[in-house]
Amino acid sequence: MPETNLLECQNLTMNFGGLTAVANLSFYLKKQELVGLIGPNGAGKTTVFNMLTGVYTPTEGTISLNEETISGLSPNKITQKGIARTFQNIRLFNELSVLDNIRIAFHGRCSYPLIHSLFLTPKFYREEKAMEDGAYELLSLLRLEHRLNDKAKNLSYGEMRRLEIARALATGPKILLLDEPAAGMNPQETEELTGLIAKIREKFDLTIFLIEHDMSLVMKLCERIMVLDYGILIANGSPEEIQKNKRVIEAYLGEEV
């Protein structure tokens, strides 16, 4: 095989009681790919993210990362294996500083046993310094370095979105899941974000999988788009193919009368 798939999902199904949110979904993500997931409201997009990150265990099907099964693991384990996410409704640590928000995300990467912090060993200082340096680097990349000591809740909306991305990057992911990163942004901010996403993919060698309703961003950025409707994958292809796809147009605009 010339190219292996970084992430491979097979026959994923998620039932909530009688409701099937996602049905028999199979897809893959290749290394360094930038893939968009679109679909009408309630199509099950966020449910897919929640399955990938371990918030939900799929009712059926398997998820494997680098040929290792990760479905059924707890969210924190999956994050440490290399899948990080941002949230649709921003979930920052509001009362903590911007710096602390980032440092918390470094937890899994350079963690030392508790005893080192109690006795302030050299290892403690070394690892804390590494975390801090890493945090500064990410914050300057996302143009948040001037807000270092501000509480997360005092940031502007755009800054909060950027901090969420910075925090996800701090976990050292292989795959970054962005849940509606441009929601609530004006066209200019969306434009900036588009550039930013492309930039971080280059810099961190990332695979990015994003949910977005802003079609200008999706069409411009994504190499491949998957369309979900009522929990079923109805299309999978390049932006041009998706724009012409009859089923996609039907899902969004309804059938012709």
Place this chain on the structure above:
Amino acid sequence: MAQQSKEKINWDGYLTLAGAILLVLVNVLLISGKMPAYYRGILGFVGINIILAVSLNLINGITGQFSLGHAGFMAIGAYVSALISIHLKWPLYLALICGGLAAAFLGIVIGLPTLRLKGDYLAIATLGMGEIIRVVLLNLDITKGARGLTGIPRTTSIYLVELVAFITIIFMVNLMRSTHGRALLSIREDEIAAEAMGINVTYYKVFAFAAGAFFAGVAGGLFAHLMGYIAPKNFDFMRSIEILVMVVLGGLGSITGSVIATIVLTILPEALRGFAEYRMVLYSALLIVIMLFRPQGLMGTRELQIEEVRKIFSGGGDKDARD
């Protein structure tokens, strides 16, 4: 900017300085033997309450898990260490550590199933746990039931209480400077986001419960060996509430806040003795007034730091941007 910093008085710095001077004065008095026994007694309670409040702050204020069972953990530590001292005649420090470990073990056993609960539900479950412990102590033979346990060697010295309080505070301060402390804070802020950032939420919640319970257990042991007599009524629901009030008044999440509030609230009822029957009315009224004007507690989530004192002497230099 410069003008602003001149006008603003560095209260944190002066408070820290005043605290340090007070601590030295109290100890000079103590060592010189000029302190009346009555004051020494109060000082002992202040120290024990500091250990209790700071350890409860770890669970309630820092990790955000609302626990009402702290007196229960204290009771376990008190009884286990007292029984060890009476029957096995082990040295005090071993008895204290065993008492602390027994409380920590109970914290884990009770913690694991109840940690799925949140907010009010967790509060009620821990309240139930505290009451179960009290009722069990009331009915066991070895604890002598409601008559209480007598003949505990009174080996706790004020210095030992001070030392343990100091160790507890250092433990907390160093913990909060580390990634482990921040992990606890992240659980308070947003559990789902904390998990998504790779933090093992269950582990850290149980850790907070176990560590908090350990120090509460040690405080219980100190209390038992200070009084020489313990009974289940020393560890009832009101005791948990008393500790909780100290934590809330000081500011949930602030270690120095807990310490200040504990000192004030332990000394206040004694200082108000002159008002005889109006004592508790005044005490309660004061609580209401403080909560009205500072609902976030005396310190909020801030901490007093030695660093602030240096600024007073160096003339309030500009704050480093990174600090």
